[in-house]
Amino acid sequence: MKRIVIHEEYCMACRLCEVHCLVAHSSSRDIIKAYRDERDTVMSRVIVEESGPLSFAMQCRQCQDPRCLEACPSGAMHRDPATGAITCDESRCVGCWMCIMVCPAGAVQQSTSGHRVASKCDLCQDADMPACVAHCPNEALTYEEVS
Amino acid sequence: MALSLSAPAFILERDQSRCIACQVCVRQCANDVHYYDEDDGVVCSDATSCVGCHRCVTLCPTRALLVRTNPLEFRPHANWNAATLQSIYKQAETGGMLLAGMGNDQPHRIYWDHMLLNASQVTNPSIDPLREPMELKTFLGARPDAVAFEADGEGEYDLRTELTPQLELDIPIMFSAMSYGSISYNACQSLARAAKRMGTYYNTGEGGLHPDLYAYGPVTIAQVASGRFGVHLDYLRTAAAIEIKIGQGAKPGIGGHLPGEKVTREVSRTRMIPEGTDALSPAPHHDIYSIEDLRQLIFALKEATHYQKPVSVKVAAVHNIAPIASGIVRAGADIVAIDGLRGGTGAAPTVIRNNVGIPIELALAAVDQRLREEGIRHRASIVAAGSVRNSADVVKAIALGADAVYIATSALVAMGCHLCQRCYTGKCNWGIATQDPYLTKRLNPNIGERRLANLLRAWSLEIKEMMGGMGINAIESLRGNRDHLRGVGLNQVELDALGIRAAGT
Numbered sequence: 001m002k003r004i005v006i007h008e009e010y011c012m013a014c015r016l017c018e019v020h021c022l023v024a025h026s027s028s029r030d031i032i033k034a035y036r037d038e039r040d041t042v043m044s045r046v047i048v049e050e051s052g053p054l055s056f057a058m059q060c061r062q063c064q065d066p067r068c069l070e071a072c073p074s075g076a077m078h079r080d081p082a083t084g085a086i087t088c089d090e091s092r093c094v095g096c097w098m099c100i101m102v103c104p105a106g107a108v109q110q111s112t113s114g115h116r117v118a119s120k121c122d123l124c125q126d127a128d129m130p131a132c133v134a135h136c137p138n139e140a141l142t143y144e145e146v147s
Numbered sequence: 148m149a150l151s152l153s154a155p156a157f158i159l160e161r162d163q164s165r166c167i168a169c170q171v172c173v174r175q176c177a178n179d180v181h182y183y184d185e186d187d188g189v190v191c192s193d194a195t196s197c198v199g200c201h202r203c204v205t206l207c208p209t210r211a212l213l214v215r216t217n218p219l220e221f222r223p224h225a226n227w228n229a230a231t232l233q234s235i236y237k238q239a240e241t242g243g244m245l246l247a248g249m250g251n252d253q254p255h256r257i258y259w260d261h262m263l264l265n266a267s268q269v270t271n272p273s274i275d276p277l278r279e280p281m282e283l284k285t286f287l288g289a290r291p292d293a294v295a296f297e298a299d300g301e302g303e304y305d306l307r308t309e310l311t312p313q314l315e316l317d318i319p320i321m322f323s324a325m326s327y328g329s330i331s332y333n334a335c336q337s338l339a340r341a342a343k344r345m346g347t348y349y350n351t352g353e354g355g356l357h358p359d360l361y362a363y364g365p366v367t368i369a370q371v372a373s374g375r376f377g378v379h380l381d382y383l384r385t386a387a388a389i390e391i392k393i394g395q396g397a398k399p400g401i402g403g404h405l406p407g408e409k410v411t412r413e414v415s416r417t418r419m420i421p422e423g424t425d426a427l428s429p430a431p432h433h434d435i436y437s438i439e440d441l442r443q444l445i446f447a448l449k450e451a452t453h454y455q456k457p458v459s460v461k462v463a464a465v466h467n468i469a470p471i472a473s474g475i476v477r478a479g480a481d482i483v484a485i486d487g488l489r490g491g492t493g494a495a496p497t498v499i500r501n502n503v504g505i506p507i508e509l510a511l512a513a514v515d516q517r518l519r520e521e522g523i524r525h526r527a528s529i530v531a532a533g534s535v536r537n538s539a540d541v542v543k544a545i546a547l548g549a550d551a552v553y554i555a556t557s558a559l560v561a562m563g564c565h566l567c568q569r570c571y572t573g574k575c576n577w578g579i580a581t582q583d584p585y586l587t588k589r590l591n592p593n594i595g596e597r598r599l600a601n602l603l604r605a606w607s608l609e610i611k612e613m614m615g616g617m618g619i620n621a622i623e624s625l626r627g628n629r630d631h632l633r634g635v636g637l638n639q640v641e642l643d644a645l646g647i648r649a650a651g652t
Contacts, residue, residue, distance in 0.1 A: 010591040012175075012578075019169045019208050031209055035167035053584035137206060138591045 001062070001084040003146045004123070004133055008056035011048070011140040017057045017132035018044035024124055024131035043112045045121040046132045057132060057141055059121035060107040062086055068099035068108060068120075077118070085123045093117040152236040157199050158217050159192040165211035166190055172203035172212060177574040177586060200567035202576035234497075245497040248570030248580065250397055250489045250534055250556055253501045257489075258508035258641070259540045263650055265631040267618040274620050276611035282621035283607055285551050287388075288313035288457040288481045290525040311481060312457045314368075314388050316551060317346025318607045319622055320541060322599075323486075323532050323553035324370050324392065324461070326354025328405050328414045328426065329493035329570070330559075331587040334579045337562060337595025339363035344596065345603045350553070351377075353392060353403065353428060355417040361385050368459065371448065373402060374428035376418040380451060388482070389448050390459040391441070393432070396490025396533040399463030399504045403428035404494060409573050411582045442478035449479070457481035464488060464510030464533060465503075469517035476518060476527040484553060485510050487533025491556040493580055494571035507533035508547065512645045515548025515627055524627075538609035547645065548627040561602040562595045 019031070021044040026034035034042060046059040066086050068077045076093035079086050088099070088108075095116030100108045111119035124130040133143045159180065168190050172181040178196040181203060183189075197214060204212045221229050234245055267273040274281070288311055295307040322338045329352065336359075338349040343366045350368040355377015360367070369386030371378050383389055394400065405414075405426035415422040435441050445458050459482035460475045462468070472483050487507025492500065511531045518524040531544040532553035544552050560566070563577040570580035578589030610622070619625050633650040634642045642649055 007591075010588055012585075012589045014171050014174055014206060015169070016171055016206065016208060019167070019171070032165060032167060035169070053588070135208075138589060139594055140591070 001145070002123075002143050003062050004059060004121075004130055005142045005144055005146065006056045006058070007140045007142065008054065009140075010138045011055045011057060012138055013048055013050050013055035014137065015048045016135055016137060017046045017141060018048060020131040020135035021046045021059075021121075024127070041113050043109065043119060045107075045109070045119055047107070047109075057136070058105055058107055059130075059132065060086060060103075060123075061105050062123070063104075067102040067104065071098040071102045073098065080125070083123070083125060085125060086120075087122045087125070088118050088120055090115065090117040151240060153233055153240065154219050155195045155197065155217055157194050157197040158215050159194040159197060160213040160215060161190070161192055162211045162213075163189070165209040167209055167211075169208065171206050171208065175202050175206050175576060177576050177581075177583070198567040198569045198572075199565070200569070200576045201565045246494055246571050247497040247500050247568055248492065248494055249564075249566055249568045250491040251501055252568065255488060255506065257534075258506055258637075258645065259536070259543050261635055261637050261641075262508070262543050262632045262645070262647065263635055264539070264542060264546070264613060264617065265633070266616040271618045273618050274615040276608075276615040279615070279620060281611040281614060282623070283318050283610060285316040285319040285622060286313040287316065287459075287528040287530070287550055289527055292525070312388075312455055314348060314457055314482075315346075316348065318603055318610075319545060319549075319551035320535075320603060320606065321347050321368070321530070321551060321553050322349035322558050323490075323555035324350035324352040324368075324390070324395075325493075325555055325559075326352030326370075326376075326405075327357055327360075327417055328352075328354040328376075328409055328582070330580055331575075331578060331582060331590060332357060332359075332413065333587055333590040333592045333595065334559075334562060335360060336592040337590065337599055338558065339366060340592060340596040341599030341603065342366040344600045347603070348387060350390060351386075353377075354405075354414070355419065356382050356385065357413065357417045370461075371444075372428055373430070373432045374426060376420065376426060376428070379419070383448065383452050383456075386456065388457045388459060389452065390461055390482075390484065391432075391444060391448070391480075392461045393435070393441075394461070394463030394465070394486070395492060396463050396486030396488055396504055396507070397492035398495035398499045399465050400430060401496070401499055402430040406571075406573065409582045414582060438474040438478050441475065445479045459484050459530070461486060461532075463490075463503075464505045464507055466505060468505070468510045469513040472514040472529075473517055473521055473523065476523050480527050482528045482530055482550075483514065484530040484532060485514060486553075487511075487531070490533035491559070492570075507531055507544075509641075509644050511544060511547050511549055512629075512647075516646055519627075538606040539613065541606060542610055542613050542625065543632060545622060545625050546628050546631050547647075548629075550626060557602065558599055561598045562590060563598075 023031045023034045026038045026042045046057050048057050074092050074094045076089045108120045111117045133141045180197045181192050291308045296304040327335045342349040353372030364385035367386045368388045370390045372392040407423045407425045460480040461484035464487040488504040528550035530551050531549035535552045535554050575581040578586045629647050632647045635650045
C-alpha cells in the first residue's frame with residue numbers, strides 16, 4: 001500500500017500541510033470558509049514537530065502491527081479492508097483515548113469536533129493523494145509504495 | 148539612536164478578508180516582517196525590513212498578500228531622484244559602502260534587445276526541428292592550427308595531430324561560477340545534478356568543491372581564484388576543466404568578501420579556512436602581474452593535471468578587453484570566459500556594480516573580431532557571460548562569436564530567486580544564498596535539479612526552433628555568423644562595435 005514518506009531534510013516548518021489537512025477535513029472544503037466558520041470544530045491530523053532547524057510533518061505511520069488497533073476496545077480503530085489504511089470509525093469511537101496513549105508516533109489526537117472521538121490521518125481516502133502531500137511546497141512529504 | 152531618514156523600499160498589503168492567520172508568512176520571512184498579534188488573533192506586517200523577495204506572497208495559501216514598491220514620493224527632481232537620496236541617507240547613517248547583490252540594476256542599454264535575428268524566406272529553406280536533426284553539440288578548447296592525417300592506402304586514415312583536451316557540451320549553455328559559501332550546498336548540488344543530467348558543466352566558483360560533490364567531478368569546472376580557497380591537487384584532478392578567475396562582471400577590479408557568518412563548518416572544510424572567519428579574496432592574484440605571470444599559472448595548472456584538462460581564464464568585460472583576451476589566448480588559455488557589466492554577484496559595492504565594466508555584447512564582438520584579425524581565434528573558445536536571460540540571448544551571443552554562454556542569474560531564478568538583491572545578508576528566504584540551516588532546507592535539490600534541467604531543455608528547444616528558422620541545422624554554423632544579426636535603434640558607432648548591419652540594410 002502507499003504510505004506518506006517524510007523527508008525531514010526538506011521540511012521548512014511552513015505548516016502548510018496542517019493548513020491543507022484542516023481544509024480537506026472541513027465540511028466546506030474551502031480554505032477561507034474552513035478557517036472563518038469551522039476553525040473551532042475541525043483540526044489538522046498532521047502535526048509539524050520542530051526542534052531548532054529540524055522539523056518534519058508527522059501523521060499516522062500506518063504501522064504494520066498497529067498498537068492502536070490492539071488497544072481499541074470498541075473496534076472503532078480498524079484497518080480498511082479495501083485500502084489497508086488504518087482509520088477511526090468515529091461512530092463507534094467511545095473516546096477512551098487508549099489509542100492516543102499507545103500510539104508511538106503521537107499521531108492520534110482528541111477531536112475538536114465536539115464529539116468525544118479520536119482524530120487521526122485517514123490518508124484522504126477520497127482523494128488521489130493526501131492533502132498534506134499534495135500541498136507540501138518543498139516535496140518534504142511524498143506518497144509512495146513502500147514495502 | 149538618532150532617527151533613520153531612510154524610507155522602507157516596500158509596503159505590504161494584507162487582504163484581511165482572505166487572511167486565515169495561518170502564520171505561514173510569519174514563519175517564512177527571515178526578515179521578521181510579519182508577526183502574529185495574539186491579543187487580536189490576527190497576523191500583521193511591518194514592511195520596514197521587507198526586501199521584496201515575495202517568499203510570503205508565493206507561499207500564502209489564500210493569496211492574501213501583496214508587496215508593492217513604496218509609493219512615497221519626493222518632490223520630482225530629474226537629477227536628485229529618490230534612489231539617490233535614499234543612498235545618501237543610508238551612507239550618512241552608516242558611514243559605510245553600500246552593498247548590493249545580483250547584477251547591475253541600472254537602465255544601461257541592453258544590446259541583446261537591439262539585435263534581431265534572421266529567418267529564411269523563399270530563397271533558402273528553413274528547417275523544421277521536429278522533423279530534421281538539429282545539432283547543439285559544442286566542444287570547448289583549443290583547436291589545432293592544422294590537422295594532419297596519414298592514409299594507410301586502404302581507405303583508412305589515422306589522425307596524426309595531437310588534439311588538446313576539450314569539454315563536450317550537449318547544449319552551449321553552462322552554469323557560471325557560484326561558490327559554495329555564497330550559495331547553499333543544496334543549490335550547488337542542484338546545479339551539479341542538472342549539469343550532469345543535461346550534458347553540460349557547472350562551475351565551483353572560488354569556494355572549492357565539497358567532498359560529497361566529487362561524484363560530479365566530470366561535469367565540474369574547478370575555479371582557481373585570487374583567494375585560492377579550496378584549491379588542492381584532488382580538486383584540480385577531479386574536475387573536467389580548470390578556470391582561473393581574474394575578474395567578475397559585477398565587480399571588475401575588486402576582490403571578494405564572504406562574511407564569517409557564512410563560513411560554517413562545512414564551508415570552512417571545503418574552503419580550507421578556519422570556521423567563522425571572513426573569506427577575503429584579494430583584488431588581484433598576487434602572483435599575476437602580467438600576461439607572462441598568467442602563462443605561468445596556466446601551465447602550472449596544466450602540469451598539475453597532466454595536460455588532460457582545458458584551462459579557462461575568466462575576465463570581466465572592461466575597456467581594453469580585446470587586447471586582454473588576445474594576451475590570455477597567447478598565454479595558453481584554452482577557453483576565455485568574458486563576464487559583462489550586467490553579470491551577477493553575491494555581494495559587491497553598489498557603486499562598482501553599477502558603474503564599472505562594459506556590456507558583454509560589445510566586449511564579445513570586440514574579442515571575437517580581434518582574435519580573428521590576429522589569426523588566433525581557433526586557439527581558444529569564447530564563453531560569454533553577464534546576463535544571458537533567455538534562449539534568444541544565447542543565439543545572439545553565439546552569432547556574435549561566442550562558443551557557449553554561462554548562465555548564473557537565470558539559473559538562480561529557475562531555482563526560485565526573485566532578484567531581491569540582498570544575497571550579501573545571508574538571509575535568502577529562498578534557501579539559495581544562505582548557510583542558515585533554517586533557510587537552506589527550503590531548496591530541495593530534487594526540485595532544483597528538475598527546474599534547472601527544465602530550463603535548459605526549454606531553451607534548447609527554442610534555440611533549435613530559431614536555428615531552423617534561419618536554415619541552420621548545427622550550432623557550429625551559427626558561430627560568429629553576424630550576417631544573421633541586424634541592429635535596431637543603434638547608432639553607427641554601436642553597429643560598428645558589434646560588427647553588425649542596421650535592420651533594413
